[in-house]
Amino acid sequence: MFRFLSSLLFVSICLTNFAQTTVSGGIYQNTTWTETGSPYLMTGSMVVFPGVTLTIEPGVEVLVTPDYSFNTGNLRYLEIRGTLIAVGTDTAPIVFKTTDASILGQQTWYGINIKGSQGGNIQMNRFRLHDSFYGIANDISQPGVSYNWTNCQFKNNNYGIQLNADLVYNSCLFENNGVGQAAQILYGSLTAENCQFINNFCSFTWSNNINVNNCLFEGNGNNIVGSPGIITNCQFIDNDFGLAEAYGHTIQNCYFEGNGVAIDNTGGANISNTTFDSNTLAVRLGDASTLTNNIITNNGVGVAVLAYSPNSTLIENNTICYNTDYNLQNLTDKNFQVNANCFCSQDSAYIENLILDGYDDITRGLVNYAIYDDSCANVLDYVVKINLDGGAGLTNLQLNSWRLKGQDAISLYIESSQATRLELINIIGQVQKVITLQKGENQILTNAFPSGIYFLKNEFGRTQKVLL
Numbered sequence: 132m133f134r135f136l137s138s139l140l141f142v143s144i145c146l147t148n149f150a151q152t153t154v155s156g157g158i159y160q161n162t163t164w165t166e167t168g169s170p171y172l173m174t175g176s177m178v179v180f181p182g183v184t185l186t187i188e189p190g191v192e193v194l195v196t197p198d199y200s201f202n203t204g205n206l207r208y209l210e211i212r213g214t215l216i217a218v219g220t221d222t223a224p225i226v227f228k229t230t231d232a233s234i235l236g237q238q239t240w241y242g243i244n245i246k247g248s249q250g251g252n253i254q255m256n257r258f259r260l261h262d263s264f265y266g267i268a269n270d271i272s273q274p275g276v277s278y279n280w281t282n283c284q285f286k287n288n289n290y291g292i293q294l295n296a297d298l299v300y301n302s303c304l305f306e307n308n309g310v311g312q313a314a315q316i317l318y319g320s321l322t323a324e325n326c327q328f329i330n331n332f333c334s335f336t337w338s339n340n341i342n343v344n345n346c347l348f349e350g351n352g353n354n355i356v357g358s359p360g361i362i363t364n365c366q367f368i369d370n371d372f373g374l375a376e377a378y379g380h381t382i383q384n385c386y387f388e389g390n391g392v393a394i395d396n397t398g399g400a401n402i403s404n405t406t407f408d409s410n411t412l413a414v415r416l417g418d419a420s421t422l423t424n425n426i427i428t429n430n431g432v433g434v435a436v437l438a439y440s441p442n443s444t445l446i447e448n449n450t451i452c453y454n455t456d457y458n459l460q461n462l463t464d465k466n467f468q469v470n471a472n473c474f475c476s477q478d479s480a481y482i483e484n485l486i487l488d489g490y491d492d493i494t495r496g497l498v499n500y501a502i503y504d505d506s507c508a509n510v511l512d513y514v515v516k517i518n519l520d521g522g523a524g525l526t527n528l529q530l531n532s533w534r535l536k537g538q539d540a541i542s543l544y545i546e547s548s549q550a551t552r553l554e555l556i557n558i559i560g561q562v563q564k565v566i567t568l569q570k571g572e573n574q575i576l577t578n579a580f581p582s583g584i585y586f587l588k589n590e591f592g593r594t595q596k597v598l599l
Contacts, residue, residue, distance in 0.1 A: 152168040152171045152172065153171075165188050172194050173194065174196050174207075192225075193225070206239070214253070219256065227263070239262060243266070247271035259286070260285050266288045266289070266290040267294065268294070271295075272319075283303045285304070286307055290308070290313050296318070298319065300323045303326045304329070307329075312334075312338070314338075315338045321341045333354065334354045336358065340358075341362070353372050357378070359379030366386045366388075367393060368390075377396045401421045403423045413433050416438060418444060419438075433458045436462060437463060445556070458474055461489070464495060466498070470513060472501070475507065482500065499516055538597065540578070541577060544574055545587075555585055557583065
């Protein structure tokens with residue numbers, strides 16, 4: 132009797148461990164896939180018809196039998212013309228993947244295809260989507276529709292997401308995808324908090340607006356392409372490009388290390404309080420951009436300026452040092468100054484050797500700069516290769532004609548050895564006031580300006596930061 136009962140128990144355990152439900156074809160009435168019926172083996176494509184809801188319980192695995200012809204027309208799909216409800220939990224996520232785990236890098240099923248044009252819609256969260264070719268896609272744009280996903284994973288897909296909607300990710304993982312989130316050509320935005328983007332060819336491309344905070348980007352190819360918006364408190368490690376074809380970004384408090392090109396900016400960037408270390412090229416900077424209060428060290432090239440109008444670009448208060456090829460490259464035929472930046476040397480010949488400009492290549496413009504002491508706080512001298520009003524030649528600017536003696540809540544107090552003019556410039560490079568100094572003591576009222584960081588700049592480009 133004991134041996135008989137033991138045999139029954141063994142059979143029961145085997146049936147429990149290896150039970151599965153085979154599914155394919157159309158779903159014509161409301162249906163629930165339960166955890167007890169899991170895994171669900173999709174042996175053919177499936178369609179949830181209009182007016183019908185497919186509900187998938189937490190903990191369910193949907194296993195799709197692969198198509199080995201690798202012809203996308205033959206790939207099995209889950210098409211939603213009605214409603215899909217697939218809401219997992221942190222401990223029991225819902226999983227969609229192929230049955231063949233041995234073919235990493237091959238996407239052997241189509242994905243979840245939403246027919247929004249027929250009223251199809253999804254309610255999904257805390258799920259895993261693996262091994263698909265098109266990921267989650269909709270055949271229409273969805274202005275005003277928001278998908279909020281927490282603790283989701285997109286792994287080994289050709290495309291993870293193809294939705295023209297507002298997408299919000301929290302604590303999600305995108306790994307080994309061709310493209311994590313595809314271009315939002317018609318409509319859409321991306322918000323990501325505490326996410327990881329690892330070993331994708333592209334993490335996301337051409338979103339209309341992004342807000343990304345506290346995320347890790349590691350080992351990706353082009354990584355972020357286009358996609359203007361705000362990026363804060365993020366790490367970019369060992370990517371081919373941290374940001375490619377970038378424009379209109381505010382990047383603050385980030386860290387870039389080991390990238391081919393950390394930031395390839397075409398214009399309109401505001402990059403501040405960020406560290407760039409051991410990248411092949413740290414920053415390629417376009418028009419109407421600001422690069423302020425950054426540490427740019429130990430890269431191949433620190434800053435490459437390609438702006439058509441470099442004077443629309445503000446490069447201030449950066450430490451640009453120990454970059455092996457060049458600290459700074461002027462890739463234009465325009466002349467400009469970078470006086471308010473420290474190059475960590477008092478040797479003008481050493482600094483000059485790490486600046487590529489018209490002295491090295493006559494097709495380039497000239498760059499004026501300053502020499503600081505070891506603290507990077509005090510200017511020892513200025514190197515003026517060209518008077519930005521027209522005079523040329525390498526000269527050393529002698530004792531400054533003006534100095535800021537002090538300030539209070541409503542005024543700056545400036546002492547000048549001669550009559551001269553200064554510009555008061557805000558953090559984005561806009562001139563707020565032209566100041567005419569007389570020889571001697573000058574009081575400049577500042578109570579009309581909003582509080583913040585400003586710069587005083589003279590005609591030779593000498594710049595000093597002030598906090599109003």
